[in-house]
Amino acid sequence: MSNDTTQPITPPRMADVAELAGVSKMTVSRVLAGKSVSQKTLQRVLEAIDSLGYVPDASAGTLSSGHSEFIVALVPSLMSSNFADTIRGLNDVVRENGLCLLLGDTGYQPDQEALLVRTLLRHRPEGVMLTGSSHLEITRKLLRQAEVPVVETWDASSDPIEQSVGFCNAEAAAAMVRHLHARGYQRIGFIGGASALDVRGQQRRTGYLQAVSSLALGAPRLMEYGESPITMSHGGESIGRLLDKWPDTDAVMCVSDLSAFGAIMQCHRRGLKVPDDIAIAGFGDFEVSRFCTPTITTVAVAPYAMGRRAGEMLLVSAKNRREGVPRPKQVCVTGYQVLQREST
Amino acid sequence: MSNDTTQPITPPRMADVAELAGVSKMTVSRVLAGKSVSQKTLQRVLEAIDSLGYVPDASAGTLSSGHSEFIVALVPSLMSSNFADTIRGLNDVVRENGLCLLLGDTGYQPDQEALLVRTLLRHRPEGVMLTGSSHLEITRKLLRQAEVPVVETWDASSDPIEQSVGFCNAEAAAAMVRHLHARGYQRIGFIGGASALDVRGQQRRTGYLQAVSSLALGAPRLMEYGESPITMSHGGESIGRLLDKWPDTDAVMCVSDLSAFGAIMQCHRRGLKVPDDIAIAGFGDFEVSRFCTPTITTVAVAPYAMGRRAGEMLLVSAKNRREGVPRPKQVCVTGYQVLQREST
DNA sequence: TTGAAAGCGCTACCAT
DNA sequence: ATGGTAGCGCTTTCAA
Numbered sequence: 215m216s217n218d219t220t221q222p223i224t225p226p227r228m229a230d231v232a233e234l235a236g237v238s239k240m241t242v243s244r245v246l247a248g249k250s251v252s253q254k255t256l257q258r259v260l261e262a263i264d265s266l267g268y269v270p271d272a273s274a275g276t277l278s279s280g281h282s283e284f285i286v287a288l289v290p291s292l293m294s295s296n297f298a299d300t301i302r303g304l305n306d307v308v309r310e311n312g313l314c315l316l317l318g319d320t321g322y323q324p325d326q327e328a329l330l331v332r333t334l335l336r337h338r339p340e341g342v343m344l345t346g347s348s349h350l351e352i353t354r355k356l357l358r359q360a361e362v363p364v365v366e367t368w369d370a371s372s373d374p375i376e377q378s379v380g381f382c383n384a385e386a387a388a389a390m391v392r393h394l395h396a397r398g399y400q401r402i403g404f405i406g407g408a409s410a411l412d413v414r415g416q417q418r419r420t421g422y423l424q425a426v427s428s429l430a431l432g433a434p435r436l437m438e439y440g441e442s443p444i445t446m447s448h449g450g451e452s453i454g455r456l457l458d459k460w461p462d463t464d465a466v467m468c469v470s471d472l473s474a475f476g477a478i479m480q481c482h483r484r485g486l487k488v489p490d491d492i493a494i495a496g497f498g499d500f501e502v503s504r505f506c507t508p509t510i511t512t513v514a515v516a517p518y519a520m521g522r523r524a525g526e527m528l529l530v531s532a533k534n535r536r537e538g539v540p541r542p543k544q545v546c547v548t549g550y551q552v553l554q555r556e557s558t
Numbered sequence: 559m560s561n562d563t564t565q566p567i568t569p570p571r572m573a574d575v576a577e578l579a580g581v582s583k584m585t586v587s588r589v590l591a592g593k594s595v596s597q598k599t600l601q602r603v604l605e606a607i608d609s610l611g612y613v614p615d616a617s618a619g620t621l622s623s624g625h626s627e628f629i630v631a632l633v634p635s636l637m638s639s640n641f642a643d644t645i646r647g648l649n650d651v652v653r654e655n656g657l658c659l660l661l662g663d664t665g666y667q668p669d670q671e672a673l674l675v676r677t678l679l680r681h682r683p684e685g686v687m688l689t690g691s692s693h694l695e696i697t698r699k700l701l702r703q704a705e706v707p708v709v710e711t712w713d714a715s716s717d718p719i720e721q722s723v724g725f726c727n728a729e730a731a732a733a734m735v736r737h738l739h740a741r742g743y744q745r746i747g748f749i750g751g752a753s754a755l756d757v758r759g760q761q762r763r764t765g766y767l768q769a770v771s772s773l774a775l776g777a778p779r780l781m782e783y784g785e786s787p788i789t790m791s792h793g794g795e796s797i798g799r800l801l802d803k804w805p806d807t808d809a810v811m812c813v814s815d816l817s818a819f820g821a822i823m824q825c826h827r828r829g830l831k832v833p834d835d836i837a838i839a840g841f842g843d844f845e846v847s848r849f850c851t852p853t854i855t856t857v858a859v860a861p862y863a864m865g866r867r868a869g870e871m872l873l874v875s876a877k878n879r880r881e882g883v884p885r886p887k888q889v890c891v892t893g894y895q896v897l898q899r900e901s902t
Numbered sequence: 903t904t905g906a907a908a909g910c911g912c913t914a915c916c917a918t
Numbered sequence: 919a920t921g922g923t924a925g926c927g928c929t930t931t932c933a934a
Contacts, residue, residue: 225704227927238905243929252903267703272680273626274927276617277910292646295639302636305663314678317661319649334658336616359611360569446849472845479849501816502846505790505823571911582921587913596919618911621926 226266235262246270276338281536283313284339285528288330290322290346290412291443296498296517297345300367303521304343311529313340320345322411322442328353335360341528343521347371347378348413363531363541365524368414370547377531379523379546383414386513386550387421390467390495393511393552395429399465399493402426403435405452405477406469412442415469418497422467435460444469449476453494454484464492465558471496471503474510478557493558508556515550523548570610579606590614620682625880627657628683629872632674634666634690634756635787640842640861641689644711647865648687655873657684664689666755666786672697679704685872687865691715691722692757707875707885709868712758712859714891721875723867723890727758730857730894731765734811734839737855737896739773743809743837746770747779749796749821750813756786759813762841766811779804788813793820797838798828808836809902815840815847818854822901837902852900859894867892 232239235258244251245259262268276282285308289297305315316337318330328350331342335356341363354375357364366378394402404422406415419436426434437456440448449468453476457463468474474496478488488494488508496503496512503510523546534541576583579602588595589603606612620626629652633641649659660681662674672694675686679700685707698719701708710722738746748766750759763780770778781800784792793812797820801807812818818840822832832838832852840847840856847854867890878885 229927239928240905240930241903244904247929250903255903267700269676269679269700269704271621271682271927273617273620273682274910275680275929277615277621277912278927278929280910280929282617292642292649293639295637295642298636298639298642302663305636305661309663312677314681315661317649317659319646319653332613333656335613336619337658338615338617355611356613360613446845450849475846476849479851482851501790502819505794505820506850507823507826573911583912584921585919588920591913594919599919615911618926619913621928622911622913624913624926 226268228268228270231259231262231266231268234266235259280338282338282340284316284337285313285341285343285525286316286318286334286337286339287343288318288320288327288345290320292317292319294443295500296515299517300345300521300524303518303523304525305521307522307525307529322409324348324350324353324411328356331356335362338362340532341365343367343524343528344375346413347374347380349375361535363528363535365527365531367520367524369417370545372545374543374545376541377527377544377546379520379527379548381515381548381550382421383417384421384424386515387418387467387497388425389421389550389552390497390513391422391425392429393554394465394467394493394495394558395425395431397493397554397558399558400431401435401460401462401464402431403437403456403460403463403466404469405437405439405449405456405466405473407440407442407444407448408438409442412444415442415444418469435463444473446472446476446479449473449478450480451476453477453480457492465489465495466492467495467497469497471498471500471510471512474512474557475500475502475506478506478508478510489556489558495558499553503555511555511558512553513550514553516548520548570612572612572614575603575606575610575612578610579603624682626682626684628660628681629657629685629687629869630660630662630678630681630683631687632662632664632671632689634664636661636663638787639844640859643861644689644865644868647862647867648869649865651866651869651873666753668692668694668697668755672700675700679706682706684876685709687711687868687872688719690757691718691724693719705879707872707879709871709875711864711868713761714889716889718887718889720885721871721888721890723864723871723892725859725892725894726765727761728765728768730859731762731811731841732769733765733894733896734841734855734857735766735769736773737898738809738811738837738839738902739769739775741837741898741902743902744775745779745804745806745808746775747781747800747804747807747810748813749781749783749793749800749810749817751784751786751788751792752782753786756788759786759788762813779807788817790816790820790823793817793822794824795820797821797824801836809833809839810836811839811841813841815842815844815854815856818856818901819844819846819850822850822852822854833900833902839902843897847899855899855902856897857894858897860892864892
């Protein structure tokens, strides 16, 4: 009968490895850190680690060294493939450098963001990636006091907390309006969410309004409806409302490809041809916009690249902090591109 | 001229708070843990915390208490909205209970999974969520040795490492084939990825093969092509190949709604009507399948619910571990449902 | 190349 | 209700 005790068995510690290998803890520590030890010692230590199944305790290491090897990332929503791509880019860089990702989902709630920042700062991350440039003052204060490297993404902020990587959402949306106008459309509407918390959506709306105004396209045709995150169902409902209100609309730009797709499907059901009866454009270059019929004219941004860049900026900044090098504010403006496809 | 020094300022520690409040560290610790202290003391401590901007150090707490308050989650891909939903469900539960999510992306690579497990185990998580039930022996061993609560998701494993929550992918796929057959389709094909590493995709293929065999539908029409994660482009290319090989196919089931969508769009381009000329079904009930034209017949699973359930199981298991209560193996089978829509 | 000692910031435990 | 003491398991620093 085997001794099947259930009481907590403490996992092996570094001292156990040291004893088994016949060396001191320090030597084991050096092996783990990849520092130079003699060939023979290395061998013995590795064997001991292996035979004990030793896994170093990160909290002890962090406490002692002052380096957590954590990067925190906060996104408004885990559901959007756009933010997921940014996380993926960040994670790739983070993993390549042996760090870990601590993820938080703010649900587009600034107070939730503040709460997450406060909670996650306890782990003394080496860097924090935020989404957008709009944050509560308490959030900024917590970050400032922690002196932690911060990079804001998805928005080319003019006054970042520290660094930012992104584009101007208003400008990109305006570019789409100008593009539609250049193709001959005159009565251009906009479909977006009703939530003021979706700052990037609001910025795109602002860009639309500015472009409509400067092109003298008449009164704006603004349909704001539904909560973020914007989904496909959003587009179907919104286009109906917009056309009810302004039946002679000849083109619509949507705050997201997802709602553009929903809008197109709804038009088809209503017997409207896209783009012959009405043109519909999206934003974000989601996968669906490349594969649906008609393919959707959109604005490509670079979510994955933003994530990677954010990771790189964070790592440089973390290094500078360790070395006491000053960290100037920095804005990295990424490009966007209007992609003309079949829907306009 | 302000004293703009760049040298690292150590953040306030608990002792600083204690001193300012005129109490001992222990009292501060109790306040933070929400334990009972006198009203007056509480007030003073909270004020001190606030005025210093004190943020407790999690690594010190973890080292001392033995509790990390981390939950680790490993997914094959951050891009799939299905896995993102599971993460969201898990994260919601995790956050509701004040813990943090450590996220890892295995890229469908078992060795990457093992590496992540090894790395993340250093943080002594209170629980680990894995995707699928197929893992390297080293992964299982690391997890077993750590005695950490583990739950595998997306697969009703008959022999879980500890717990599992999911459904039988083969059975669900077979149910779809039977559904198609019941609607009168006879020459049913299957489109999936070519990668053996996508275990759930392979299981669905197995289910297809079993159903085709038991229904005596003749030789299987199997098109395996492309790498995971399966995307929309996958479906377009695969359907072409499948129809080239077996032109009289009357129905196709795809390993994912995304490839089903791609396949349908490709059919439209070829002038084939769906479902009149060919029926196409998907798997997973992605958003696109509810909104495209025709809407796509699919198998709904419950990604978000699986994530939540996994989180709950993990927390219970973590509590049991703390209290020395034995943790029996446990399999939670979640449902699936064939949704008949327009595409079949 | 290796080792011994000190201590990182917190919590458990036992006093008072 | 509150405080003192003793570590948690590592890395840093200095010495050999």
